[in-house]
Amino acid sequence: MATETALDKVISLAKRRGFVFQSGEIYGGSRSAWDYGPLGTELKENIKAEWWQTFVRGRGDMVGLDSAIILPSAVWEASGHVATFTDPLVECLQCHKRHREDHLIEAFEDKHGRTPADMSEVPCPDCGTKGKFTEPRAFSGLVKSYLGVLDDASGLHYLRPETAQGIFVNFNNVVTTARKKPPFGIGQIGKAFRNEITPGNFIFRTREFEQMEIEFFTHPEDAGQWFDHWVEACYSWFTDLGLNPDNLRKFDVPEEERAHYSAGTIDLEYRFGFQGSEWGELMGIANRTDYDLGSHTKASGAKLQYFDQGTGERYTPYVIEPSFGLTRSMMAFLVDSYTEDEAPNTKGGVDVRTVLKLHPKLAPIKAAVLPLSKKSELAEPSQKLAAELRKHWNVDYDDAGAIGRRYRRQDEIGTPFCITVDFDTLEDQAVTIRDRDEMTQERVSLDQVTSYLATRLI
RNA sequence: GGGGGUGUAGCUUAAUGGUAAAGCCCCAGCCUUCCAAGCUGGCUACGCGGGUUCGAUUCCCGUCACCCCCUCCA
Numbered sequence: 448m449a450t451e452t453a454l455d456k457v458i459s460l461a462k463r464r465g466f467v468f469q470s471g472e473i474y475g476g477s478r479s480a481w482d483y484g485p486l487g488t489e490l491k492e493n494i495k496a497e498w499w500q501t502f503v504r505g506r507g508d509m510v511g512l513d514s515a516i517i518l519p520s521a522v523w524e525a526s527g528h529v530a531t532f533t534d535p536l537v538e539c540l541q542c543h544k545r546h547r548e549d550h551l552i553e554a555f556e557d558k559h560g561r562t563p564a565d566m567s568e569v570p571c572p573d574c575g576t577k578g579k580f581t582e583p584r585a586f587s588g589l590v591k592s593y594l595g596v597l598d599d600a601s602g603l604h605y606l607r608p609e610t611a612q613g614i615f616v617n618f619n620n621v622v623t624t625a626r627k628k629p630p631f632g633i634g635q636i637g638k639a640f641r642n643e644i645t646p647g648n649f650i651f652r653t654r655e656f657e658q659m660e661i662e663f664f665t666h667p668e669d670a671g672q673w674f675d676h677w678v679e680a681c682y683s684w685f686t687d688l689g690l691n692p693d694n695l696r697k698f699d700v701p702e703e704e705r706a707h708y709s710a711g712t713i714d715l716e717y718r719f720g721f722q723g724s725e726w727g728e729l730m731g732i733a734n735r736t737d738y739d740l741g742s743h744t745k746a747s748g749a750k751l752q753y754f755d756q757g758t759g760e761r762y763t764p765y766v767i768e769p770s771f772g773l774t775r776s777m778m779a780f781l782v783d784s785y786t787e788d789e790a791p792n793t794k795g796g797v798d799v800r801t802v803l804k805l806h807p808k809l810a811p812i813k814a815a816v817l818p819l820s821k822k823s824e825l826a827e828p829s830q831k832l833a834a835e836l837r838k839h840w841n842v843d844y845d846d847a848g849a850i851g852r853r854y855r856r857q858d859e860i861g862t863p864f865c866i867t868v869d870f871d872t873l874e875d876q877a878v879t880i881r882d883r884d885e886m887t888q889e890r891v892s893l894d895q896v897t898s899y900l901a902t903r904l905i
Numbered sequence: 906g907g908g909g910g911u912g913u914a915g916c917u918u919a920a921u922g923g924u925a926a927a928g929c930c931c932c933a934g935c936c937u938u939c940c941a942a943g944c945u946g947g948c949u950a951c952g953c954g955g956g957u958u959c960g961a962u963u964c965c966c967g968u969c970a971c972c973c974c975c976u977c978c979a
Binding site: 459462463469474477478532546547588608609639641642643644645647651652656657658659660706714728729730731770771772773774775776790791792793794798799800817819820847848849850851852853854855856858865867869870871879881886888 | 938941973977
């Protein structure tokens, strides 16, 4: 229950302070997507930058890619998405529950050992009523668009439901131009689109979302060890950025629940505290085998294979795919860092203090410059300091209201350091730097502020 | 798409068949030498469209949005 309340508070804070806005709010809003406000944009960009550094630039066996959202329809036919993302659904006229028609038929076959003559024989699994179903309707998970000026089927295209396929179809291009040989991987960050039947849970499930994906190509014999490597690397990425391991777990996805391409999947789940199921999927690491390169090779005729000069072996690499939900990760970092503690007030008591204990690398604002008074003799050195710090970081400047209130405002959005310029500054050329988590203060010479922050914002 | 619920300011609430109040937040000014202080002032709302009515935020109908459940998934 406590985490559930925390989730509500985080959502409220995110809207109130400009992390996330409802998309199209002035027209009533849409839950298909969300807009990211000034602080949310910074946080999201920081997460992307950390990911890119850790998994792409920071590794010799990885390169980056930015492929198109709109690809030829043939890509999605070859990948299996057109077939498997389209499910015929029927609705029971009695209890109005919806079911996949093929699942109902399979269940009937399992029970009776024969195929039903027609749907009139098939009972509803919920209410038991036989044969009272609507006509099957196709529910496609793919978002469609029509390209070209003729608004007809000849222009039908799909927005990508995952960034992965853009990587697979560029396999040969990257191998040749980046001169990479397995084991190596390609990373990509970008938007993807899926027609979720029911979007919801804030930014957790949306129709437009952002992924950070890696397709790691390896010799089939080494796929298992690379799979294990990536599970650990992904887990560590989250915990290194401060995510509480108690709220992060690995879930071995059973075969019947895996995606059509997967021979093995481990999901990393975070304890969001949703109603119903507490845990929500942050990302998945899947062994896609040679499914994708094989499918595209067959469909396109291009040989998406690797020829090993040393052994003389030609093979289709296996793919280990760590696929992160960027917006889900952002939500997890927000929920995980949300803290309430106590802070003294001027009346001699204590108040509840809201703090986002975000890792300094993720914090949207790294430091705030707070002149103790609005008087011009303090404003001038304060502005100068802020301008200097902005050469390196996103820095806020706030001279409105009592100093305690300004500290709270920064705590609430996770700013690691507040720098107070007071009247002594004019004499000793030093400022007070306050730590977000400990609320301790330290006097630091003006010419040392940049290096002070630099050693702590890592 | 079906079932259930909810719509008054950024948030939490109030009142009313005669166009709406308060607290918090926010903004401006005063004050203020380090943890949401005080004083003065200010911005901001009846989701939308019809109907009934002299008059609708209130009653009725429709619609839209959001929440929960069914389903899907990063």
